[in-house]
Amino acid sequence: MNQKQKNMTKTVLFYAGNAVVALIFISPLLWMISASLKPESQIFSGMNSIKTFIPLGASLKNYVEVFTRIAMMKYIVRSLIYVFIIIVLDLFVNSICGYALAKFDFVGKELLLTIVISLMVLPMESIMLPLYKQVADFGWVNQYAGLIVPFIAKCFSIYMFRQFFVDIPNELLEAASIDGSGPIKTFFNIVVPISGTVYATIFILDFVAHWNDFMWPMLVVTSEDMRTIQLAIQTFFGTKPINYGSIMASLTVSAVPMLIMFVALQKYYVEGIASTGIKG
Template identity: 50%
Template sequence: MKDPFTSRSRQKTIRKIMLYAINCIMGLLFLLPLLWMVASAFKPEQRIFQDISSWKAFIPIDFTLNNFKQALSRVPMFKYIWNSILYIVMTLMLSLTINSLCGYALAKFKFRGKTFVLSLIISLMVFPFDSIVIPLFIVINKMHLLNTRFALILPFTAKCFSIFLFRQFFLDIPNELLEAAEIDGTGRLLTFFKIVLPISGPVFATVFILDFVNHWSDFMWPLIVLIDDRYRTVQLGIQAFFTDPPVFYGPVMAALTLAVLPMVVLFLFFQKYYVQGISTTGLKG
């Protein structure tokens, strides 16, 4: 007679193996375009599409750095990368401060109209950014901020989704901990910075990564508000490769590789906190 516990254990093991296998296959499918891009960046121009129908597409055969030399000589990529990093860091410093304080107030304070404010924030998450581009451009123009870094920073200092993430995380912080701090004479604002902030690393890392990726890949808004080459972002720099024909895809792949590298490094360093933040903000599947 078969042991039912052994049979169940075997079934669980098989399910886990199948789940891991499916996850690995899905992960590989998502990585293939990235691997092809990186491999193509180190290939001569003629081999990029010559090898595309075989496994050689993912191996840098005839390794060369000439694509990177051409990319950097045609467009000041490092300057554009620095511009993007600078404006994103400034945006996130303001955004994390403002949105975390708003989320904290909605999670822990009692005030008139709190339900309405929360409902308004959640409802505004439905509207895509494209629907407010024209009104936002008019406001920035009236403020005489076009072609400045402030045009890239100010519109994104407050975000409904970030506020919602912070609120969901702060709801799980025990009220007794905050009340104990207030009894000791710590004000509400000081309680946030001394008690709440040190234990909120996961949600801050989550919002940081999501906003960084969103701003890093943004093309439309910088294209609209920036004219001077001094303030161009990395996405506008990549677009410059397609303005003057003929288009050589070797340098394009090299530029894309340089543009993707900061995001990959960022995620590798913060992935642990990112997973923790998602699992503790009520967004897990």
């Protein structure tokens, strides 16, 4: 076997292995979609064979039930609004903080960066109760402020932005300063336009985290008018009779915005993870 054949064999094995791993990872998603199209009696049949992924007798009955049983579009729109508000504020506030830590010198800068990195390891569960008490004291329970304000500043986002901005050449910023551009103008006119990858990365991570969030909305939302998409889906689990076809259909519907967003931004996401991950 010559070198060309060896390289071809390695390439085929590489892509074949990736395809197998990809199928393993997306198999739950494929099963969920298949189950959402099946009659209730067929959802858990043939679980030990490939037939479980084939929606025999497929219909949209479960999806019709989802949109007639609850006001699904209302929950989707409401969730999109509050999630996008969080994302916009996150990108604005934390990018400025990350830029300051990357390019400005001030007293306590290293200590502040150390604190940011240290706080990244704290799980949400460890601060959820005191955070809820603070939100309740402010009167933000069952208010959009309670859903949004606690998640504007994020240590992880600050660190990601800082890691990306560190590698922007100082000469570029100095040239802008010589041309009469102040720090704020330089940031918005020069730094932001060339930082699309890290913004897209934070956008995706934020969207997935808050779109799928169930615990915090469950704590601060007490009325029907404030329910998010994940709380709405819980209706199908807690109301009898439990129809697993409707559950799978509702989960599939809730996954669509994430899939659309990720497909549209995946190129920038991969580039952003790669670029921020190799900098010190």
